[in-house]
Amino acid sequence: MVIGNVTSTQLANAVWSFQGRTLNTDLLGTLKTEDTAGNVTTTTGAGAGTPGAWVQIVASTAHSVRGLIVSQQSASVMQVRFELGTGGAGSEAVACGFLWFANGTDPQLQYIPLDVGDVIKSVRVAIRATNLTNANANTVNNLVTLLEAND
Numbered sequence: 001m002v003i004g005n006v007t008s009t010q011l012a013n014a015v016w017s018f019q020g021r022t023l024n025t026d027l028l029g030t031l032k033t034e035d036t037a038g039n040v041t042t043t044t045g046a047g048a049g050t051p052g053a054w055v056q057i058v059a060s061t062a063h064s065v066r067g068l069i070v071s072q073q074s075a076s077v078m079q080v081r082f083e084l085g086t087g088g089a090g091s092e093a094v095a096c097g098f099l100w101f102a103n104g105t106d107p108q109l110q111y112i113p114l115d116v117g118d119v120i121k122s123v124r125v126a127i128r129a130t131n132l133t134n135a136n137a138n139t140v141n142n143l144v145t146l147l148e149a150n151d
Contacts, residue, residue, distance in 0.1 A: 039141060039142065039143050040055045040056070040057055040127065040142050040144065041055065041139055041140070041141055041142070042055050042082070042127055042128060042129040042139070042140050042142060043129065043137055043138070043139050043140075044078075044080060044129045044130055044131035044136070044137055044138050044139075044140070045130060045131065045137065046135065046136075046137045047135050048131060048132065048133065048134055048135045049130060049131075049132060050130065050131075051083065051128050051129070051130045052128050052129045052130065052137070053128060054085055054089070054092050054126040054127070054128045055126055055127055055128065056089070056124065056125070056126045057084075057125045057126060057127055057144050057146070058124070058125050058146065059124055060122050060123065060124060061119060061120070061121055061122060061123055061125060061146065061148065062121070062122075062148060063121050063148035063149050063150065063151050064116070064117075064119060064120050064121045064148065064149045064151055065114055065118070065119035065125070065146045065147065065148055065149070066113075066114055066116070066147050066148070066149050067111060067112060067113050067114050067147040068084070068110075068111070068112040068114070068144060068145065068146060068147065069109065069110070069111055069112075069144075069145040069147065070082075070098075070109070070110045070112060070142060070143070070144050070145075071107050071108070071109045071110075071142070071143040072100055072102070072107065072108055072110070072140055072141065072142050072143075073102075073106070073107040073108070073140070073141045074102040074104070074138060074139065074140040074141070075104060075105075075138075075139075076102055076104060076136070076138040077102055077103060077104040077133075078101075078102050078131050078132070078133035078134065078136075078138060079099065079100070079101050079102075079131075079132040079133045080099070080100045080101075080102060080129050080130065080131060080132065080133075080140060081097055081098075081099055081100075081129070081130045081132055082097065082098055082099075082100060082127055082128070082129055082130075082142075083096070083097045083127070083128050083130070084096050084097070084098075084112075084118075084119070084125065084126075084127055085125070085126045085127070085128065086119055086120075086123045086124060086125055086126075087123065087124060088124060089124070089126075092124075092126050092128075095114070095118045095119050095125075096112065096114060096115075096118055098110065098112050099132075100140075102138075102140065107141075119146075121151060125146070127142060127144065
């Protein structure tokens with residue numbers, strides 16, 4: 001799997017194995033915990049390219065976050081841009097973004113590496129969705145697991 005342009009500070013080479021349900025974290029360093037924030041539902045904005053509202057994943061991180069494992073499902077077929085944000089409600093700053101292609105049926109699993117410092121310790125984390133395909137407001141069910149450092 002190609003993650004993209006990888007710098008020395010990115011979390012490269014993490015491999016999720018569907019059969020064994022294992023995560024190879026050789027370059028992640030020691031992880032403190034895998035904090036599953038649970039299911040959150042995002043709704044895309046009503047216009048193509050219009051972001052939906054921010055939805056809180058966790059009120060405050062216990063440790064800095066090195067990566068995410070995200071399982072997503074939607075009844076719609078669309079291309080979606082998700083943004084992960086940090087900060088108080090109404091003043092979120094985008095920490096990272098990633099694309100997802102909804103096929104309308106099956107849940108899909110993604111590993112999202114984060115740069116060191118993208119999501120630091122003791123911050124609120126939220127997610128929002130933008131439909132890039134059409135002007136419909138569609139919902140997406142998200143199960144987010146935060147891979148936290150041992151800091």
